[in-house]
Amino acid sequence: MTDLARLSVAAQLGAADPAAAAPGVTVRLVDPGALFLVTDPASDLAPNERRGESPYRLWHAPDRVLMIGGEMPSAGFVSDVTDGFAVFDIVGPRAVDILAMGCSLDARGPALAPGRCAQTIFAGVKVLLYAVASRDSYRLHAERSLAAYLLEWFTQAASALP
Numbered sequence: 001m002t003d004l005a006r007l008s009v010a011a012q013l014g015a016a017d018p019a020a021a022a023p024g025v026t027v028r029l030v031d032p033g034a035l036f037l038v039t040d041p042a043s044d045l046a047p048n049e050r051r052g053e054s055p056y057r058l059w060h061a062p063d064r065v066l067m068i069g070g071e072m073p074s075a076g077f078v079s080d081v082t083d084g085f086a087v088f089d090i091v092g093p094r095a096v097d098i099l100a101m102g103c104s105l106d107a108r109g110p111a112l113a114p115g116r117c118a119q120t121i122f123a124g125v126k127v128l129l130y131a132v133a134s135r136d137s138y139r140l141h142a143e144r145s146l147a148a149y150l151l152e153w154f155t156q157a158a159s160a161l162p
Helices: 002-006 009-013 095-102 144-160
Strands: 020-022 025-030 035-039 050-052 056-061 064-068 077-080 085-091 118-122 125-131 137-143
Touching (some): 025 144, 085 095, 085 144, 095 144
Antiparallel strands (some): 020 025, 025 085, 035 064, 035 077, 050 056, 056 064, 118 125
């Protein structure tokens, strides 16, 4: 069972690269590196803030930060959640169309502006969503146990784009 937990989500699901695609959009399962959930009352992140490049931090809840990449932090209460999340990159000029099919957030609006992140319901699943490098590149974190469902959802949504 331990070996299965250490396999990437893509390997477990047999997901091809890309996981889903249509003209103007590609969805891939990615390995962002280590993920740490840090509970720290001294956290300096504002609600829904994204800070840093590599590693970077996302506001997760009051006094709680999701750190992506880098070494295990030494401050606060730290949980290694690397194996707990599936991470999807949604890239291309039609990425906003896929996002609009899954949630009510305006991907070009202030909620997903650079330096911001949002927890929302996407295709019926609670996710953490943010723009990565540009307004045509987004990253979505969801519970690993829901990866197969989201992979199928992305495949169907991409095939439904005109």
